[in-house]
Amino acid sequence: QAKAQGRNTLCFFDPAMQAAASARSALEGDIRLGIERNEFLLHYQPVVNAAGHRMGVEALVRWHHPQRGMVSPGEFIPLAEQTGLILPLGQQVLRMACTQLAQWSQQPDTCDWTVAVNVSAQEFRHPDFVKRVLDALRESGANAHQLKIELTESLLLQDVEDGIAKMRALREQGVGFSLDDFGTGYSSLSYLKRLPLDQLKIDQSFVRDVLTDPNDAAIACTIVTLAQSLGLDVVAEGVETEGQREFLLRNGCHQFQGYLFGRPVPADQL
Numbered sequence: 257q258a259k260a261q262g263r264n265t266l267c268f269f270d271p272a273m274q275a276a277a278s279a280r281s282a283l284e285g286d287i288r289l290g291i292e293r294n295e296f297l298l299h300y301q302p303v304v305n306a307a308g309h310r311m312g313v314e315a316l317v318r319w320h321h322p323q324r325g326m327v328s329p330g331e332f333i334p335l336a337e338q339t340g341l342i343l344p345l346g347q348q349v350l351r352m353a354c355t356q357l358a359q360w361s362q363q364p365d366t367c368d369w370t371v372a373v374n375v376s377a378q379e380f381r382h383p384d385f386v387k388r389v390l391d392a393l394r395e396s397g398a399n400a401h402q403l404k405i406e407l408t409e410s411l412l413l414q415d416v417e418d419g420i421a422k423m424r425a426l427r428e429q430g431v432g433f434s435l436d437d438f439g440t441g442y443s444s445l446s447y448l449k450r451l452p453l454d455q456l457k458i459d460q461s462f463v464r465d466v467l468t469d470p471n472d473a474a475i476a477c478t479i480v481t482l483a484q485s486l487g488l489d490v491v492a493e494g495v496e497t498e499g500q501r502e503f504l505l506r507n508g509c510h511q512f513q514g515y516l517f518g519r520p521v522p523a524d525q526l
């Protein structure tokens with residue numbers, strides 16, 4: 257097809273595309289090296305209840321790149337997913353989160369905290385996923401009941417039966433499951449009912465304008481009601497103002513996460 261367009265448009269040699277491709281493979285190599293050199297670390301963001309009390313944290317990966325400084329996941333998770341590097345990276349994330357959880361469980365102020373870990377489609381679909389989680393728990397000595405795994409709707413839609421089986425296997429050991437960015441995917445309600453979940457997280461895109469956009473307000477309130485009907489916890493993500501918190505609380509949401517309560521920071525700065 258490229259040939260048919262004439263010799264000057266051979267798309268493989270398009271300089272812009274070639275530049276993009278080599279930037280990608282440079283980044284891929286950097287990620288690979290970064291995993292070997294332990295350049296990835298976790299920041300933690302508090303999740304609070306209605307009284308403002310910390311119930312736990314979400315672990316969010318960061319890359320301390322030797323030249324580029326601190327890099328956020330949006331810049332490397334997509335490529336890590338495309339290249340399969342998310343598997344070793346995800347394993348490091350799980351190990352680090354479980355090790356931190358085990359440490360917190362030794363201290364009176366933090367002993368009942370939960371730690372939530374984000375998991376990508378590829379990690380979850382891997383046949384060894386359940387084993388990897390259980391290994392990370394066992395090796396760290398962390399309590400499975402204090403570990404939550406955050407999945408997304410699209411990830412779960414890929415192979416529903418396999419996903420449910422994995423969730424059941426881990427839930428039997430005490431691990432909790434949360435549906436992240438809820439409302440942005442396409443899951444049907446009948447399907448949602450079948451999933452062995454513990455929690456829904458209202459996506460921050462509905463929280464942002466919850467006070468000014470009646471549609472966002474309606475969606476946020478519907479998610480709260482849905483969670484209540486299904487017997488699930490509900491957490492609002494991206495809460496930045498007291499007004500948003502107050503509105504959500506008044507409408508039945510009792511757990512919050514967002515800059516209002518704290519940004520993601522290293523464990524020792526929490």
Ligand code: C2E
Nearest residue numbers: 316317328329330349374375376494495496513514515520
């Ligand atoms: P997420 O799991 O939905 O995480 C919430 C994101 O919202 C985080 O961005 C967090 O820093 C940001 N956030 C929290 N509170 C507020 C707020 O009040 N306002 C605004 N504007 N943003 C807020 P972050 O850390 O850049 O992570 C982005 C996404 O990358 C995460 O979205 C998650 O999907 C993915 N991710 C992060 N860590 C991991 C990981 O260890 N493994 C995998 N597979 N994905 C990860």
Ligand code: MG
Nearest residue numbers: 314374406436
């Ligand atoms: Mg998350």
Ligand code: MG
Nearest residue numbers: 436437457493
């Ligand atoms: Mg989210």
Ligand code: MG
Nearest residue numbers: 374408436437
């Ligand atoms: Mg997300």
